[in-house]
Amino acid sequence: MASQRGYLLRRNYLFAFLILAVGFGGLLGYDLYFKPYVLSQTVVKIKVAEGSFLPKNYELKPSDLYLDSVQTKDIPSGVITDIRQVEDKITNVNLTNGSILTASLVDVSDLEPQQDEGIFPIPKEAIYAINGSLRSRDKVDIYLVEGDSANQSRSGRYGSATAGSTNSGTAGTPAGAGAAAETAANTAITGAASTAGAANTRPSVPARKVFLTGVTVNYVRTEDNNDVQDSENGNTNNRFTSTGKVAAPELKLKKSDGELLGQYLEEGKKLWIVRVE
Secondary structure (H helix, E strand, O other), X not given: OHHHHHHHHHHHHHHHHHHHHHHHHHHHHHHHHHHHHHXXXXXXXXXXXXXXXXXXXXXXXXXHEEEEEEEHHHOOOXXXXXXXXXXXOEEOOOEEOOOEOEOOOEOOOOOOOOOOEEEEEOOHHHEEEEOOOOOOXXXXXXXXXXXXHHHHHHHHHHHHHHHHXXXXXXXXXXXXXXXXXXXXXXXXXXXXXXXXXXXXXXXXXXXXXXXXXXXXXXXXXXXXXXXXXXXXXXXXXXXXXOOOOOXXXXXXXXXXXXXXXXXXXXXXXXXXXXXXX
């Protein structure tokens, strides 16, 4: 009886020791492996002197960055995970030591203009055609198209010439033969116009040429000045829907290109804005 009690006691001690060992092992495994590798992600952080910060519009250097492991539940959306993504990029806000970098904190897409650049708004009246699927951060090519004023002036000159020919053909005609002479003149003009149309067989499309390529779109505005996105939650459905009609984009251009663009618009040319990326 005593030996059986001793056996049971030793067995209970063994079970207690095994439970303790499994508990300590699980705790160590959670802290040393599961937590840092399974429940965490490596992110890019800012490194500055204690009590200091990196100002807005600062160009990030490799010495300002380091990688750190952060628990998944503490990671914000749009986090940067590769230092190469933000090297030589411009900060959008002031950043303190240990800040987790995200796409909203750093100008990853190079949207911020440099010293020789500017963000140029394109008025709705100057647009010949534009993609309804255009979004901010896209790349576009810009074509120059002859505006309506040039076409109207050509039509006006042709109309004046036709009227002059008619008047000259019917001038001095007796009253009784006036209608017949006018009919004959109109017939002659119609035949001449048909002959000229047959000679000039080119399609009646506006002349156009490439002006700028690979231009960055900073913002895409609606008529009430709201940014166009796929939905209220952002660009989430590959452009199948939109929060509004594209009215006026804002493009990042070199100042010299922007000035030249303004000259073309003053001449009455329109812009065909084509999304390429």
